[in-house]
Amino acid sequence: MIRLVASDMDGTLLNSQKETGRGLKGVIRTLRNRGVLFAAASGRSRGSILSYFDDMPVTVIANNGGAVYLEDGTLLFTGEFPYEKARPVMEAARSASYMHLVLIGVKDTYVQMDEPEEHKIFADFYFNKKVRFVPSLEQVFLTDQIVKISISTGANRQNENRGMKFMQQFADTFSLVLSGDGWVDLTRKGISKGYGLEQVCRHYEIAMEDTIVFGDYLNDLDMLRLTPNSYAMANAHQEVKKACMNVTRFTNNEDGVVRELTNIFGLE
Structure with missing residues (x-):
């Protein structure tokens, strides 16, 4: 049973104009009501990531795994260096x-x-x-x-x-x-989006086979390889497509993540 959806931001959840797809917030709310958590994973900082979600309950894997935050803003992990x-x-x-x-x-x-x-x-x-x-x-x-x-x-x-x-x-x-x-x-060294996702799943006691992960570029590979439910975007780098079990039908400029989640979960 899927308990967590994790998605990259740029090139995946965001279109080329750095905007979220239509219906994203509604999908997140519906999934949350079904007990499915949503995590945004990005090279961006937490503030930059959250600016796209307003007050939505989102777990954040920021800075390519360098900082991980729970839905309530609690800092779960940081990979600080001097x-x-x-x-x-x-x-x-x-x-x-x-x-x-x-x-x-x-x-x-x-x-x-x-x-x-x-x-x-x-x-x-x-x-x-x-x-x-x-x-x-x-x-x-x-x-x-x-x-x-x-x-x-x-x-x-x-x-x-x-x-x-x-x-x-x-x-x-x-x-x-x-x-x-x-x-x-x-x-x-050793910090990546995959490492951040592992921290999130360990905290919430979620098995990797109960996660869905979306990504498009090389810095997404570590987290995509953790789950059998990996989705490369239609616009993804070829190496990412080769590494994933699935490829979305639509690109990031065609609301690919929202459409895929709508199909997977049978949403309207």
Whole structure:
């Protein structure tokens, strides 16, 4: 019996304009009334994720698993790392002109004020206007628990593989994933969306075979592989489609998740 639905956000639950599909909130309410929980899993921060759900009861797997929150906002887990570990990554990213930094903490998402305007606009759009622009990224380690480093390589994705290859030098101390829209994400070693989903299921005592998971990109693979009820979006990366048991009929721009859940649960 399905007890939990988990979905990625960008490229899955959100369309290309960063909007949720029609009927999503109604589906979540109906599932909740049937005893089925909903978890949003994303590279975004909790604040950015929740801005799409208003007051809906949603479990949040934020920052690619770097922070996990229960429906009531309780922080279940955090994969914080200190500035000493982050510093070499930040220095390396700043050495390449096509890389631009975003730090994601438990409290906020941060971009340095002196970044190019193009990057600031793109980061603000991607994180749904939940970005704080600060004089120094180094200083935020003193006031927040930093759980993820995001590196934008450009909205057109032309440099994402180049950036991923360059950042592989830190693979011994960080988990690295491409998370779509040209982003290279680094979390504490061993942390992923899959790890976050495992924490949620352990807390609620839900077996993996009683979960449904939706995703579209490479940073979703760890959680998609945990369940036999895995769904790659019709617009998903080919590697994601190969790894999943199912592929949705519709894309993220066609309300694919809502339509699939409507069909699976026999909703109107």
